[in-house]
Amino acid sequence: MTSALSSPPLSSAIAVNVNHLSVQFETHQALEDIHLQIESGSFVSILGPNGAGKSTFIRVLLGLISPSRGTITLFGQPLERIPPHWIGYIPQVKTLDRSFPALAVELVISGLRRQWPARIRPAERELAQHALAQVDAGHLVDRSLGKLSGGELQRVYLARTLIRKPRLIMLDEPATGIDLVGEADMYRLLETYQREHHATTLMITHDWEAAYHSSHVLLLNRRQIGFGPPQQVLTEECLRRAFGHTGHAHAMFWRMSTDA
Numbered sequence: 001m002t003s004a005l006s007s008p009p010l011s012s013a014i015a016v017n018v019n020h021l022s023v024q025f026e027t028h029q030a031l032e033d034i035h036l037q038i039e040s041g042s043f044v045s046i047l048g049p050n051g052a053g054k055s056t057f058i059r060v061l062l063g064l065i066s067p068s069r070g071t072i073t074l075f076g077q078p079l080e081r082i083p084p085h086w087i088g089y090i091p092q093v094k095t096l097d098r099s100f101p102a103l104a105v106e107l108v109i110s111g112l113r114r115q116w117p118a119r120i121r122p123a124e125r126e127l128a129q130h131a132l133a134q135v136d137a138g139h140l141v142d143r144s145l146g147k148l149s150g151g152e153l154q155r156v157y158l159a160r161t162l163i164r165k166p167r168l169i170m171l172d173e174p175a176t177g178i179d180l181v182g183e184a185d186m187y188r189l190l191e192t193y194q195r196e197h198h199a200t201t202l203m204i205t206h207d208w209e210a211a212y213h214s215s216h217v218l219l220l221n222r223r224q225i226g227f228g229p230p231q232q233v234l235t236e237e238c239l240r241r242a243f244g245h246t247g248h249a250h251a252m253f254w255r256m257s258t259d260a
């Protein structure tokens with residue numbers, strides 16, 4: 001069962017190497033001269049205002065958008081040499097048609113297969129059940145996708161991602177639609193997965209508390225405002241450069257950092 005997904009050994013301690021990356025959409029420059037290295041096993045929160053280029057950055061790493069300048073390697077390899085199951089991705093906007101008559105178990109198994117599963121084998125069902133249980137959603141296995149709440153659907157997507165045992169997980173605002181308890185649970189699950197599999201996680205978020213607890217923060221506003229440990233990047237100066245003002249989120253950050 002696992003042979004198709006067994007992975008060759010890691011070829012690099014650097015999971016993501018971004019070398020002077022720029023992205024241009026016709027006349028609009030979405031990213032300019034991003035230059036950083038992300039070590040394997042890091043948890044990186046990506047922060048920045050709307051339109052800062054956060055989703056674009058992840059989409060470039062996925063090979064969905066070509067850079068206009070610069071190069072990228074993942075685990076020391078060019079993108080085209082990366083086995084698809086090394087990468088797990090949860091997009092910002094789900095394209096799922098809610099009227100499509102499908103069950104949660106099928107969505108989870110579609111993460112293992114390249115096509116929608118017409119029939120689920122018993123061993124696959126067991127894997128899906130396990131993946132759903134990992135995200136506290138075991139009870140959703142036979143539920144119709146169209147009837148799930150936003151937060152429940154998000155958990156099913158997370159199970160679909162983790163069942164592939166990815167080395168690099170990229171999540172675009174995964175907390176959207178999840179209540180506060182569910183959000184804390186999700187971060188805990190991601191951390192556990194990361195620790196157990198030495199996975200690297202890149203998470204776009206507007207959640208400052210999550211960012212403060214991650215190993216690194218990438219602060220973007222078209223340019224790379226800062227990249228490093230949260231205490232170094234979430235400074236008043238960097239926040240002003242990224243957001244134009246520091247505002248409420250900044251006040252909260254300082255409250256947390258002084259409480260710590």
Ligand SMILES: Nc1ncnc2c1ncn2[C@@H]1O[C@H](COP(=O)(O)OP(=O)(O)OP(=O)(O)O)[C@@H](O)[C@H]1O
Nearest residue numbers: 025028030048049050051052053054055056057092
């Ligand atoms: N395919 C595209 N063609 C043209 N412009 C694009 C395209 N994709 C994104 N953009 C533009 O690039 C900029 C960055 O977009 P992006 O989606 O990366 O922002 P973001 O930081 O993820 O914002 P948000 O917080 O709102 O999700 C925006 O101005 C957007 O309109």
Ligand SMILES: [Mg+2]
Nearest residue numbers: 054055056092
């Ligand atoms: Mg976005």
